[in-house]
Amino acid sequence: MTDGDWDLLVIGGGITGAGVLLEASRRGLKALLVEQRDFAWGTSSRSSKLVHGGLRYLAEGRLRLTRESVREREALLRDAPGLVEPQGFAFADYGASRRKRRSFLAGLAIYDFLAGRRERHWVDAGGFAMLAPNIEQAGLQGGIRYMDAKTDDARLVLRVLDEAREHGAQARNYVAVDSLLRSDGRVIGARLRDARTGSIHEVRAPLVVNATGAWAGALAGQGSAPRLRPLRGSHLVLPAWRLPLAQAVSLMHPEDGRPVFAFPWEGATLVGTTDVDHADDLAGEARVTRAEFDYLLNALRAQFPQLHLEDADVLATYAGVRPVLDSGSHGAPSKETREHLVWDEPGLVGVTGGKLTTFRAIALDVLAHVARQMPAWRPDLSPQPVFAPGFLPRGPRGVPAALLLRLAGRHGRHAQDLVDGAQEGELEFVPGTLTPWAELRWAARAEDVHRLEDLLLRRTRLGILLRAGGAEHLERIRAICQPELGWSDAHWEAEQAAYLALWRSHYGLP
Ligand SMILES: Cc1cc2nc3c(=O)[nH]c(=O)nc-3n(C[C@H](O)[C@H](O)[C@H](O)COP(=O)(O)OP(=O)(O)OC[C@H]3O[C@@H](n4cnc5c(N)ncnc54)[C@H](O)[C@@H]3O)c2cc1C
Known part of the structure; x- marks a missing residue:
């Protein structure tokens, strides 16, 4: 890895780094990406998993951001069927003022115009109950249906990395950048640490991209990273039979009017999200607090009162940290901008913020900055x-x-x-999910799995779809995966104990 004569070193294996790697390598740069933990370990496996145009930005009058997001959503729907899928949303109306209803519909009209098709519909109360059974009926006037899209965020990162490899790029997980190398005030490479062996290597590249998301300021030797305000967003996962939905339901939280949604995802129902300051050490994983757990469950109880949802109905939880730029206003988290930011210094381009949905646009923006520092490289940066x-x-x-x-x-x-490669019965689904057993075998065989958590939390999502992290299926998972991984019994058992402990502390009920 360090012997290579690289044009570009990308630090960070989330969607932003992966996108830069792909767009650079398909335009002829020889590029290497390193990720300190596992690919998508950071925010990019902990998002709400929506590929969305951003109705909220429209409400804030940020037409450019909405236009870009809708364009990227449409590109992903076209180019990634089976990974990015349309998702209908239903928004119940309990007698909002006519003005509010009209302005929501006007916003959706712009949304539809940008996408080039009409998806918005007003549905009366009877029709709405079909879209969202179990919804509170008292005072229901009807509702609005519109379209966005959803994905599996970690798999999107892996697919982008794989496409980059197809163009000659390399990507390594469990390799951290400890510090940047400088000469005469210019970044000329980085000091890498193999997180599994502890060995240290230096790699040189004329251009380095810092795509470390919420960790952008933590990289030693990093001079000019912007100040970030880490904001946590948490999610609950419920079994589909406990909260059955034909559509995504979006609602205003009765306590503070913030938008909350629930939608069918991978055979379960996903609920999110919160938006609170994250004061914990970024070296550890984020986790849901009791207050956030109650906040989300209360939203469901208000919208679906007859389901009598309880703590025990929640299968799993997860939380992620948004790399949001700090305006210094100390105002409400939701007021901070979600746009990405790119900064330069000699030999380095940094990027943080933004969305999963717009990763291609962010990557092209980063490459425009890279091109300014590489006069001999004249790429066509059209999408x-x-x-x-x-x-x-x-x-x-x-x-x-x-x-x-x-x-x-x-x-x-x-x-x-x-x-x-699937053996007898492995194209059947792991019960309660849409994951065939064969995906486990393939991941163990060919997808850079080094920890059991890589396999169960990111290559597949069984860890957040099954009760107790899938403990009841571990025997069969072991029978399939241990030989593929080449792990000894002791190695498997140590990994299993570590995975279950991680699950209890960070993915279970708070
Ligand atoms: C709760 C929540 C919900 C969201 N929902 C959506 C949504 O529905 N739709 C949407 O479009 N967007 C959503 N987003 C935004 C989106 O998830 C993020 O913008 C995106 O994932 C950020 O990707 P990234 O690659 O910049 O950061 P990350 O995914 O965090 O990647 C950065 C990586 O850098 C690595 N790293 C850090 N330091 C080093 C180092 N020294 N050496 C090597 N590697 C290092 C980290 O381990 C990490 O994996 C959401 C965000 C949150 C928090």
Whole structure:
């Protein structure tokens, strides 16, 4: 890795770093990415998993950001079927003023105009109950239905990294940058530490991109990173049978009027999110607090009173930290801008903030800054298809077409090998999820899994979809994955104990 004659070193294996790696390597740069933990370990596996145009930005009058987000959402829907999917949203109306209703519909009209199709509809109370069964009926006037999209955020990062590798890039997990190397005031590379062996290496590159998200200011030797205000957002996951939804439901929280949503995701129901200052040490993982847990559950109890939802209905929780620029206003977290920021110093381009949805646009913005420091490189920075066109894998008779599409979306050029490698019964789903057992085998075989948590929290999402992190299935998971990983019994058992302890402390009920 360090012997390579790199044009570009990207630090951070979240969606931003992955996007920069892909867009740079498809334009001819020889690029290396390093991630201190696992790919997507940071915010990019802990988002709300929506690929959205950002209605909120529209309400704030930020048309440019909405236009860009809608364009990127449409590109992802077109180029990543099976990974990014349309998601209908339903917003119940309990007698809002006519003015409010009209302004919401006007906002949606702009949203539709930007996407080039009409998706918004007013639905009367009877129709709305079909879209969102169990919703509070008292005072329900009807509601508004509109479209956005959803994804599996960690798989999106992995797919982007894989596409970058196809263009000759390299990406390594569990390799941290300890500090930047400088010469005559210019960044000329970085000091890397292998997080598993502790060995130290130096790598040189004419240009370094700092894409470390919420950690942007923590990198030693990093001079000019902006001041960030880390804001935590937490989520709950419930079994679909306890909170069955035909659509995403978005609602205003009865306590403070903030938007909260619940939507069907991977066979379960995902609920989010909060927006609070995150004062914990960024070296550890974020976790939901009791107050956030109650806040989200209270929103569900108010919107779905007859379901009598309780703590024990929650399968898992997770929290992420938004890398939000600090305006210094100390105002409400939701008032801080969600736009990304790019900064330069000689030999380095830094980037932080933004959204999962707009990763391609952010990457192109970063590369415009990179190009200014590399006069010999004159790239065409117009957007290209997110992924090269893919093919549906062929499966044995009886395998549902939706499963093949899912595998094509998540695994791209490897989907056929994944299907071919599946053993008897492994194209069936892990109960209660949409994950076939074969995805576990493939991840263990070919996807840089070094820890059991990589396999269960990011290559697959079983850790946040199953009660107790999937403890009841660990025996079968072990039978499939231990031989693929080449781990001894002692190694597996130590990993299993570490995973279950992590799950209890950070993904269970607070
Ligand atoms: C609660 C929440 C909900 C969200 N929901 C949505 C949504 O629905 N839709 C949407 O579009 N966006 C959403 N976002 C925003 C989106 O998730 C983030 O903007 C995006 O994931 C940030 O990606 P990133 O790559 O910049 O950061 P990260 O994903 O955090 O990646 C940075 C990486 O850098 C690594 N790193 C740090 N220091 C070093 C070092 N020294 N050496 C090597 N590696 C290092 C970290 O380990 C980390 O993996 C949400 C964010 C949050 C917090």
